[in-house]
Amino acid sequence: MDHRMLAVEDPATGQRITAVPNAGPADVDKAVRAAADAWPAWRATDRHAALASCAVVVEEAAAVLAPVLTEEQGKPLREAKAEFTKAAARFRYFARSRLEPAVVGDGPVAAITPWNFPVQLAAAKLAPAFAAGHTVVLKPSPRTPLTTLHLGRMLTEVLPPGVLTVLTGQDPLGEQLVAHPGIRKVDFMGSSATGKQVAAAAGWHRLTLEVGGNDPAIVLPGTDPAAIAERLFWSAFANCGQIGMAVERVYAVGSAYDGVVEALADMAANVVVGDGRTPGTQIGPVNNRPRYDRVTGLTAEARADGARIVTGGPLEGPGYFFAPAILAEAHDGMRVVIEEQFGPVLPVVRCSTVDEAVGLANATAFGLCGSVWGADEEYAAEVAARLGCGTVRVNEHPAQSADEPFAGSRWSALAIRG
Template sequence: MDFTADYTMTIDGAPVAGAGTMAVINPASGEPFATAPAADAAQLDAAVNAARRAFPGWKATPWAERAAMLTAAAKLIFEHTDELARLFVREQGRPLHLAKGEIQGASFWLRQVAKQQIPVEVTEDTPERRIEVHHEPLGVVCAIVPWNFPVLLAAWKIAPALLAGNTMVLKPSPFTPLCSLKIGELLRQVLPPGVLNIVSGGDELGPMMTAHPGFAKISFTGSTATGKRVMEAASRDLKRITLELGGNDAAIILPDVDVDAVAEQIFFGAFYNSAQVCVATKRLYAHEAIYDRLRDRLHALARQAKVGDGLEQGSEFGPIQNAAQFARVTELLESARAEGLAVLDGGAVPDKGYFVPLTIVDNPPESARVVQEEAFGPILPMMRWSDLDEVIARANDSLYGLAGAVWSADVGQAVGIAHRLETGTVWINQNLQNTPFTPLAGHKQSGFGVENGMDGLKEFTQPKAIFIPKGG
């Protein structure tokens, strides 16, 4: 199997060339390096029909057998970590050692989700009757995956959907289709035809999928603006939906922290993957007593960090993934300078490609665009605070509620603050942590529904209550 060429879609267990093609750009150079297939409406219909044909047999396959196939899929992906990781760097941009972490993380996710099983719930058991609640698969799932974590977030959808007995048509981002296409090629060896179909295409393919009547559910990860359009499309025939959307996540740093001990963790919680992480720290509130020391330490880390091509040895941070996002991030940075904000630049970045320095904006007002908008790039606004109630109110003053963090030597106090934050996830003295067994649920406009954990697995099912009489 060649991971550097021959990219095909997977429809009904077979390789399929696209009706058209699209160029795939290496963000470290800004130049195309591969060509991917682009599906048309007829090919989408073929994928949906294949998934619909496969659904009855897959639903009837015992749970343990479905789990075993997911475990075999995990093994295959893990065995091809090196090939997939090199391809990942070229299309996504992240440094190679971190790319390997994502490939292995996806394998881990498949393996761990395969260990889960939804129990039968008994709501009544009396001499007269027994009431059981079972969970049944929905049918064909439409999965739409973003470009920032294209392999891991595909696994977040594939594993629970298929384990629960659904079939799937998955669309990777047009910016990062190649690893998904190659994983589809790999998994033809272990999954029955039609169970997992992978189609690629441009911006027109997503709306075609969300409007398609053959899907029972849409699982979408992306921006809040696009999520609203997905929700509108799903409403026309009442498709089930799970939306994991944007965030403007706040971290609150209390005055009792050891700045030297926590600065590096806070730094990577903000800038990992060049800050293209939905749950990254995007607003940093540091108490006035330690503000200057923490700011200076973070700025020093930003100046020391090596930003460059992910295939170059020593690179810690890669480029912005695509030209459109690069333009948005650079415009936001230019706006901050135009507003007269104190912009602390990181180290030098390559001239070629979509690179942006790791940047800290020093104590901007809450009304500044860099505070109000999700940059989804390496621009971190850092603000002073002195009153705890006020800073909690500032953190909560957002349309978003995806994740947040509290840093303190007093864990009990931090837990109390966590309960007051209006987010689906709060980390204490840590960040960027998720597990296959823990739900990720966006509050406010950060999402609809749940991914991961038992709650996330149930999102791909519908309950059925069975009333069973006893005796005569």
């Protein structure tokens, strides 16, 4: 085995696709030094044209790289293409922005991105950093390094040398990067557990963390299940449930409960799960074996603790396919409710009163997003105001736009140091 290379896996087959460089300390040092050397000239230039050029590169790369993204991440091809569209829009947004001189960066940024939206979240790190005058060393997840590596090479053709370097590899690469003395800012997105490790490794570097969630959705009595089922379902199961801002637990109050369970289960039973390259696929595989095993384990554990699997679960065959699971009669003593699943399983908890639902929704260490669903939007907004989340909406679940600030609380907080 060549330890200088990192294998990339296709989650639809469980088989190796190819390998990318497994960077080490010498590679980190070279990349950070190049970023530091490039910074003085980069911060002094008008960067708007470069950002606009990046947008064009991302758009044009979609035709070639969207299939690569589907192959390594698992999502349907149309969703992979949408990532490139949103990433290009992010670059265009900052190309049009005029930032005050006070926010111009002071050196290299270490940016670390997760595997659920490799292209979209890379752009979310790169575009504002470039606009502010930073140079960037970007480390994608070792689960999905391939598309980011290719895209990074394309972007370097329209950027000055050293402004962007993409380093691929497995742990302890991230720790080595954020601890490097030449880094001036660390920008991380991922799980709370990994975020804590990054914060410890970053020392006194300036630090931004965007970490996990366990988003609640409250369904009020008198709600027509048919009116909300599709929106609520996709708020939970888009990208195979692998979204930090996904609905991960539903609290249905009183008479709403049975209808919500039935409507969600009907959606789940009829959705098309398959290889993202196959036309008509709506949900692809879980991205990796550890995540698949976790979702499978949480579901089995909940069933043993009294939950009823109305529909869904692991699918036979190669790859990490898991049909979206609706768990009825779930309760807050179950790990599938109190922990972030980050996968295609949704527990539905029966509540007697709205006060009970609000109390259970708030009984968590997370505080990313939340939503309240009901026919009376004014009352729903009153209930939403009681949720301890950074962002709360009525009859929809959050989807961030470029000009909307990230807002989390507790373990989901946007942590800034320095």
